Structures are given as C-alpha cells and as structure tokens.
Amino acid sequence: MFLDIHALHTLPYSNVNRDGLGSPKSCIYGGVQRIRVSSQSWKRAARLQVESQIGSPTLRTRQIAATVAKQLVEQENWGTDDARRAGRAIVQAYGLTPEDADDITKVLLWLPYTVLDELATLAIEHRDLIRTLSLPELDEKGKSKRLSKDEKDKRDEAARAAVALLKEPVTRILNERNATIALLGRMLADTPDHTVDGATEVAHAFTVHEAAPDFDYFTAVDDLAPNSGAGHLATAEFATGTFYRYSTINVTQFDEQLADHETARQVIAAWVRTFLTVVPSGKKNSTAANTAPDLVYIAVRNSPLSLAAGFEKPISTSGFGYLDRAVDVLNDYTTRLHRFLGDDGLWSGYAGTIDTKLPALGDPHESLDKLVQHSCDAVFGTLPVEASS
Template sequence: MNTYVDLHIIQNLPPSCVNRDDSGSPKSAFYGGVRRLRVSSQSWKRATRLYFNELLDASDVGIRTKRVVELLANKIADEATDLADSAPTLAEEVFKAAKIKLSPPRGKKDAPQESGYLLFLSTSQVARLAGLAIAAARSGEKVDAKEVKKIFKEAHAVDVSLFGRMVADDTDLNVDAACQVAHAISTHAAENEYDFFTAVDDAKSRTEEEDAGAGMMGTVEFSSATMYRYATVNCDLLAENLGNTDAALRALEVFVKGFCLSMPTGKQNTFANRTVPEAIVVSVRDDQPVSLVGAFEQPVRTDEIHGYLGRSIEALAEHARAVENTYGLRPLASFVVSLKDSDAVASLGERVSFADLSGRLRETVAARVANEEQA
C-alpha cells in the first residue's frame, strides 16, 4: 500500500507580483464564483528547485535545459582536455544514441545543437555520459546506445525524482513525478491594483522646467492575498526513482523544507515580499492524496477585527474534519507548524516546531516503511 505525504500551507502574500502572465499582470483564476490571486505550480516548483541548491550537493540536483550538447561537451572537455576540440561532436553522438533529436538553435547555426525541448538531467548522469563518450572516443568505437539509456534510467537527482522528466522522443526515458504541486490560490476574492511610479534622473537639474528630475514613469500591477498552497508526495514512487528508501527519506525532508520556505522571485526587488507560512499542515496517509482546497470554494470573508489568516485556518480545519467524518479518509499522522495558537490549529494535528517537522515526518514514514518490509 502506498504512503503519501500531503502538505497544506496557509501563507500571507503582501503587495507583490511574484508570478506574471504574458501581459505582466499577476496571474489569477476564477474559483467559487470570484476571482482569486494565483501562483502557478510551475513557478513554485522552480522556486523549490532553486532552494534545493542551498540544501543539497551539486551531485544530488539536476539541470533542465535545451543546451544539452553544450552542457555535455563542456563536461567532456573538462574531463579530457585532449578531446576538447571534438567534444561537441562526441556529445551529439551521445544524444543521438538516445534517439533525442537535435537541431541548431534559431539564428545561431555555428552554435552547438540543442534539443527541441527542455531536457531534465541529473548532474551525476551528465558526468557518467561524459565518461562513456570519452571511453568510446579513445577506443575508436561508437557510443553504446544501451549504455546511454541505462545511464538515463539510473542515479536520478532529487529534483528529477520529485518533479519527473518527459522525453518526447523516447518515452522509455521518462521519469514519473513522485510529487504533485497545485496552483496556489487566494482563500478569498482578490483584485489586482496598479502602482504609478516615477524614476528620478539624478543628473537633471531641479531648476529645469520640463520634467524636472523625472527620467521614467509607468505602472506596475500587483496584488495581495492570503494563499492556500498544496502539494503531495508519493513516497513509494520517490524511493523507486531514487533507488533506495534512505535517499527517499532525505529527499522528502529536503522537499518539505524547500517547498515551505521558498518564494518565487518575480518583482522581489520592488516589493520585498518574502514571508513565511502562517500555518503548515503535513499529513501522512495510506489511502490517497487529499487536497483541502474545497475549504475555500466559498470565499473567506473578513471584517475590521478578523483578518483572512485566522479565518482561513478555521475554514481549513472545518473542511478537514468534514472530509474525515464523511469519507473516513483519516491521516495516519498530522503535524502542524503555526505562528499562532487556536482551537483550529490544535484540531489539525500534533503541534511541532518547524525545526522538528522534518525529523518527526521522517520518523513516521520510516517506521511505516519498516513495517511494510517486515510484512
């Protein structure tokens, strides 16, 4: 039976524009009949992946790029300086052996060829592919296609194992994502606003009559809201992708920390919008992932005394109880990190500090895995 870990986060997002659409407006969505502020799952997954760089060794993370030939060629040249001139050709042969189509980048015919889509590779896989290419070049033989595919299927990085990999040219090289991340939405109705700004030209004299001091003016669109964020991890699939349970438990700890503390960086210099979650609920389940977004189908409302944060947590707790009582979908364990105490917080699970959260989660999942192995 599978083990799932669900993360539910209530987080305040002050005036900001962390995730824009093609017109520069903060992304939004209609839900429950009203417009909500939205931050896409892709945006927060990338923020989480970048946070991994602070928590993991370079060998445990991946790189997602079209410039796979250049990436591999540089690694070949670093490992074998005598093959530097032929490195791009050797790199091309490796990806052709994997049946990954390559083409010159648009408008740059002399540049190394690229894949037609972003390819997600572990840094350890790049190193092994470079070693394979070097060995083939020095032996005068072609790169073994079976060995190339074998490398693609082994030693996946933490982020590749969590978020998956799609290879359009050969689905056999795909990696199923062990983690799913929802689009974050505001728990209440939220509208965009506009900030009119002027940038002062320091070199202009204040005595100039025309546009004195103004070198630029314009508007920036922004919004603010209390957000509900949700993600779920299939621990069994994560262990399968990484090759062992210990690696999966470590990856789970890193993901929880990275997902909770990361923030998309859009317009961050303008708004300095870094916040931490007001409340985090982490549930271990053996039935199925359960999003609690239904708590906010009816938009949370506020008044002069009560803000959105407290009422959002109350709505989350009430909906969680309703799901458990109606469907019998009760977590095996739940841990709660909260900046404030309340009856709603207490009802959501065992109260822990954020510093202890990953450890308590690891203990719970590890004990469950051990019981499954003994059975």
C-alpha cells in the first residue's frame, strides 16, 4: 500500500538549491526550460527536522574513525595514539580502508548517532587488542610514508586480519538503522549489507511553467573606505516559480521494517507534514523563501502514481499567475488519468489555500493537519495486523 503525496508550491525570488556554478538547478521538460529543486535537497531539509521531532538523529560521514577516536579521548581519557588505533580498527573491521593521513574513508556512512557510543564501548572491551595494532608509518617530514600499491594492499590485508575479531560486532553496529534510514534508504556498494531499501521515493520538483534564472547585480559598501564606492561587486542568480512536488511512501514496507505499527504511523505523519512545509535552506538569509504549499493532494493507492505528466505542457499566464491554472490542470489531468486507468485509488483528500472544489482529488479538508491525520487513518486502518507483528 502506498501513500502518494502531491503538492503545488510557489517559491518567490530565491535559489534554494544551487548547481555547481551557483545557478538555480533546471531541466528541460515539455520542450522548455523549467527551474528544478533536487529530491536530495528537499529530502535533507525534511529529514533533519523529522529527526529532531522524533528524537532520533543520524549522521552521514566519512570520518567515523576520527569521530570514535575523539570520543575515546574526550570521554574515556584514552591517549591519542590508542584512540586513533581504535578508530582505524573499526573502519578496517568493516572492510573499508581509512586514509593514512586523516583516517577518512572513501565512502560516506549513514548511521544513527547512537552507534558512536556502541563503537566506543566495543573499543574499550577490546583495548588490549587495539594496543597491539600499528599506525601508518611517517616519513622524515611527518607525512605518511609512500607505499607501492602492492605494499599497501599487503599492509591493508594484514590490518584486516588483525582486527578479524571485531568484524562481527562492528558490522552489526554499523548496519543498524533508525526510522529515517528505513524511510529514505541508504546504499553502499562496497558493503552491500549496509544497504537499506528505502520505503520512500521523492521526485525532483519542477516548475509547472517555463522559467529561467534571473541575474542579480549587487554591491557591498566598505564602511571604512574614504569614498562611497563599493568594496565588493558581484552577481548572483535567482528564480521564481510554482513547483509540482511528488513523493510516495511504501507504507507496508516501512511498517514491516519497523515492526511497530504506532511508531510507523507517527514517523509517516511527521514526515508528510514536514516534507510539505519545509523549504531547502539555500540562500535563505538573502531571500527568506519560507512559503507553504497552496495545494496538497494525498492519495492511498495499491501502486504509486505521479501526476507530473499533467504538466508536460507548460502553463502560460497573461499576468494572472500560474497557481490557479495549475490547480485546474491537476484536477483535470487526475480525472482523465483515473478514467483511463479505471483506478482512482483507495482513498484521497486535499487541502490548501484555494476555494475551488476539486472532485477528482477526493474529500476536501480544512487544514493540512487534518488531511495528514485522515490519510494516516486511511492507511493504518486497512494495513493487515500481521504487518506490525
């Protein structure tokens, strides 16, 4: 069973998600340029808030070895060398190779914060073993000694053999997941059992109309300069637009992963509301683009269904804005799509700032909170009881 989330969300002059050159991200759709906000950007903004709300933070890092070492030094009064040996041993036991100079790994690990305490406890339990381990050799300049690939491979293999006793507990700890990891999923090719198949899919948001970045020329005044000239000149890019946003949650999968009906419901409710109301933080101090969606449509279905194709033809305007027309297009396309498929889902409802009746979108709700509550009632009132056992 899937919970489909659709929204029409207008952003004012802003740049909430930049590309490598600092421009608003964009795409070509329907033969014209649209402004785009990546799924990763909106997911991260929502995830951080949800984790704060449910009290279950995570960290995504390449510095797990250094982080564990720092905790051992600061909280357990370990010496820096032994603490570093411990951090490197944990990474090596997991099958990864820390860099000689700074102990970072080539891949990002995404973990619940609680694993840091577990890893530190594990290191304390195996301190005698850890003390026997070697650290990377340094040359006369204090830098890591250069080794051939063959020498490095042999050294790394010997290191992994030395920490073989730690492999099972380290793997168990680093493969732990919390609710947001189960919800969004994680992938690590080097360690497949670290991978979690996420229950949520999030589409890139795009404007329902043609849109292009606008250049803003700005200056900064040097208050101590003897004249009134600018101390800094530059340009920045911004854009405006009404975006179609879509996400879907495989509620059955998520419920089974958590094995806790009530927690699954709470997390999904928190995620849906936060995902809809949060805005990515790019250029937030200079644009304050803190808007909410004007229309939210939620549907419970046996299979997910995006409505993005309804906006393949860009909406045009004659000075009356895009939102009202986008609302009509969404309702009309949903009507035609449901008729074509012969499937209008198991339940649906909508809420927003608009007064228009939208029969294709199900029951109207006076607030977002009530819409989210009723959508969760629809889902968890029909999930089989055994899904949470």
